[in-house]
Amino acid sequence: MASPVRGRAGGPGRRPLDRAKDQAITAAVVDVLARLGHSGFTMDEVALAAGVGKAAIYRRWSSKTDLLVSYTEGSxxxxxxxxxxxxxxxxxVALLGSAAAHFNGPAGRANRAxxxxxxxxxxLAAAYHAGPVAQWGDAFRQVFDRAVRRGEICPDAASSVAGEAGAAILVQRWLLHGAHIDEALVADVVDDVVLPLLRDRGHP
Incomplete structure (x- = not known):
């Protein structure tokens, strides 16, 4: 599940914000985007799905764009x-499998919207690059850096497009076809695409 969207802090002299409401609003953002898409996303729908008043949302986010940016960055x-x-x-397999689990669930449908x-x-584009794109790239760097330290791949292989190629197949299935991504596909992508590309870059 996505992390709770980050609203404004309570501030001096103001009551602390209720974190349970933050969780409810996050779940509502996912629900509304997954059901109604971006075009149907409104603060009224979020408030209804979260079971809170609109005032609770506006205390945290000044506008629909502010809320969507906050959600996107932590999605x-x-x-x-x-x-x-x-x-x-x-x-x-663990990394791509966890991405597949996200794609297959309600949050994946919300992100597709x-x-x-x-x-x-x-x-929104800036938020997407600052959030999911940056986090995805950092995750692959961590995995490849560990492999370099173990002597499994060369340092230049870690900076190749191998990771992007593997992820691209999963994203294509998810984004263009709306297909369920199962464990067998994840294993095939790792064994038939990512690892061969890395090996083609040479061994240490």
Whole structure:
């Protein structure tokens, strides 16, 4: 699940914001985007789905854009599995498998709805690059850096397009086809695409 969207702090002389409401609003953002898409996303719908008054939302976010930017930046935070399993292959299966689980769920449908607006909205585009794109790139760097330290791949392989190629297949299935991404596909992408590309860059 996405991290709670970050609203404004309570501030001096103001009551602390209720974190339970933050969680409810985050879940509502996902629900509304997944059901109604970006074009149907309104503060009224979010308030209704969260079971809160609109005032509770506006105390945290000044506008719909502010709320969507906050959600977008944290939409995959905490969802990627970066466990050190001891080998590059199983690290990649864990990472891509966690991404697939996100794509397959309600948050994945919500993010697909957001992507329909990114190209026409520079503010949302900036949030998407600062959040999911940056976090995704950092996750692959961590996995590849560990593999370099273990001697599994060369340093220049870690900076190649291998990671992008593997992720691109999953994103294509998710974004263009709306297909469920199963464990078998994740394993095939790792074994038939990512690892061969890395090996083609040479061994240490």
């Amino acid at each position: 995959i935070e905490g969802t990627l599995d970066l466990a050190d399993t001891g080998s590059l292959r199983t690290d990649l 957001l992507l329909s607006a990114v190209h026409d909205d520079p503010v």
